Amino acid sequence: MSQIEEMENYLEYETLPVLPLRGLVAFPEMLIHFDVGRLISMKALEQSMRDNQRIFLTAQRDIRTDIPGEDDLFVFGTVCTVKQILKLPGDNIRVLVEGTHRAVVDSFSMQDDCLFAKVFRMDTDPGRASQKRKEALVRTLQERFEEYASLSSHISHDVVMTVLDGGEPGYLADYVAQNTPLEYEVKQDLLEEVHDVRRLEQVIRVIGREIDILRIETDLQEKLKDQVDKNQREYYLREQMKVIQNELGEQDTGD
Structure with missing residues (x-):
């Protein structure tokens, strides 16, 4: 054989x-x-x-x-x-x-x-990482995921609480991957990573990247809002000036 x-x-x-x-x-x-x-x-x-x-x-x-x-x-x-x-x-x-x-x-x-x-x-491989390293990785994921959820409107409170409750590295990695709106190609890569600790590390990197993107999006939205507010104020002032000028013109004609 x-x-x-x-x-x-x-x-x-x-x-x-x-x-x-x-x-x-x-x-x-x-x-x-x-x-x-x-x-x-x-x-x-x-x-x-x-x-x-x-x-x-x-x-x-x-x-x-x-x-x-x-x-x-x-x-x-x-x-x-x-x-x-x-x-x-x-x-x-x-x-x-x-x-x-x-x-x-x-x-x-x-x-x-x-x-x-x-x-x-x-079957997945739990790996040989020490318990302290696993705990450190889980805490890192929890901290980053909580920040990610605060920036995103797509993560429910229940999902955040489940992540914060902790668990085994492999399960947490899969749970975050399933409940986060990532591209399906990224999720497929995570599915194919059968080493639990490496998969958790990969999820941490992915969430970190998503945080960076959301921060940029938030900054762009704030700048856009400021510009819109500025344009609206300028438009309002121009309209006010037109009304004042019209009123002054009418008064001059009346005199």
């Missing part, structure tokens, strides 16, 4: 229907809801509900692709459990899923208009 065959014996494989995500990335242990309307997504949900409600979610490389094929999808995704399906007006469906674990595609196949993937479980 070859080394590859021996390794495959230890891998946990399963074949699941694939639901391609556009602009979204699902993380393990997280709830995520989204709307679906494409045939390929409907077929995946139907198949999932007929079996054990398990489904493989993976992001499209290009969100503009309407009918994604194998090459249009990231091979690194998340095995999820379908928790709820709600029919919406029209042909769309709102889905609530919960991530269970990371997984990587071994092969794709098409059956009855439904895309399937043979995937193997990808």
